[in-house]
Amino acid sequence: MxxxxxxxxxxxxxxxxxxxxxxxxxxxxxxxxxxxxxxxxxxxxxxxxxxxxxxxxxxxxxxxxxxxxxxxxxxxxxxxxxxxxxxxxxxxxxxxxxxxxxxVPEVEPAKRHMCDGLRRLIDTWMPYPAHIMDAYYDCVMYNDAAAMVLGMRPGTTQNCIVDFFTDPLYRSRSKSWERNARAVVAQFRAACAAAPGDDGYRQVLQRLEREAGEEFTRLWAEGDIEDAGQIRKELDHPLVGLLCVESTALKVPARPDLTIVLHTPLDEANTAAKLEWLASPEGRRGAMYPVAG
Known part of the structure; x- marks a missing residue:
């Protein structure tokens, strides 16, 4: 002792x-x-x-x-x-x-330029998906693999938890959606609890109650709390089939307002090779053509 x-x-x-x-x-x-x-x-x-x-x-x-x-x-x-x-x-x-x-940690004015370095980080993570979100789960930036695999694109709400519930493209690909939904909501509740009275979280919560429907309301009512960490995701991609990845949420102390989410391929379903192919010129050409799902 x-x-x-x-x-x-x-x-x-x-x-x-x-x-x-x-x-x-x-x-x-x-x-x-x-x-x-x-x-x-x-x-x-x-x-x-x-x-x-x-x-x-x-x-x-x-x-x-x-x-x-x-x-x-x-x-x-x-x-x-x-x-x-x-x-x-x-x-x-x-x-x-x-x-x-x-x-509570705050962002130093001199550290706000770090977004350029964080952009280089997630681009270097290619061919694996990576994105960065702010405290309210709004997507700040994502790499090409996140667009090809997770369906991140300008046409969505650009809020990661809202899109988790409302984006039909992501939901059609996610084979682990129901299992992960409880963890996603529990992590969002933990973030809200750490900033009581924050109007930004209140607005996101109201948006979820309005747009995500009964599924979110039911999970929110369970009152679960969970720290952000790692989540296993299984995705059925229309071009390469099953992908098994593990998402890891990382914090940078100098930018406590941001969370980096890196997706690492698991040793299943030949995931790493499939992600490399999707990022190749051949895979990118294939993604240009409409595919169901």
């Missing part, structure tokens, strides 16, 4: 070092203080300046930085994080070191 007292002592020591290092990198000018004040023995802000700017007592902040066992609140930590110009990741780290549950 871990020594809880020793762990707490180590965490407070790390909190001290973390706050001192963050304070040292913020200049008085960056904090909105006048440039005067004489020569400084150490770079960055003084403890007293952090306390004044954060609206807390100088002694209390000194105790915090010394790693003393004192009570802290999210409001005070947020004020300190603001003064020290902490990033979202650093702010969460501060909460952990102070012994509080960290806030």
């Amino acid at each position: 871990p020594d809880l007292k020793e762990a707490a002592t180590g965490r407070r020591a790390e909190l001290r070092e973390f706050l001192m290092s963050r304070r040292a990198r913020v200049s008085p000018a960056e904090a909105g203080l006048p440039e005067g004040g004489g020569r400084r023995r150490t770079p960055g802000l003084r403890r007293e300046e952090v306390a004044v700017l954060a609206g807390v007592g100088a002694s209390w902040y000194q105790w915090l930085e010394q790693g003393r066992d004192i009570s802290v609140s999210p409001q005070v930590l947020d004020a300190v994080a603001r003064v020290l110009r902490l990033s979202n990741a650093e702010r969460r780290h501060l909460y952990v070191l102070a012994g509080l549950n960290p806030p």
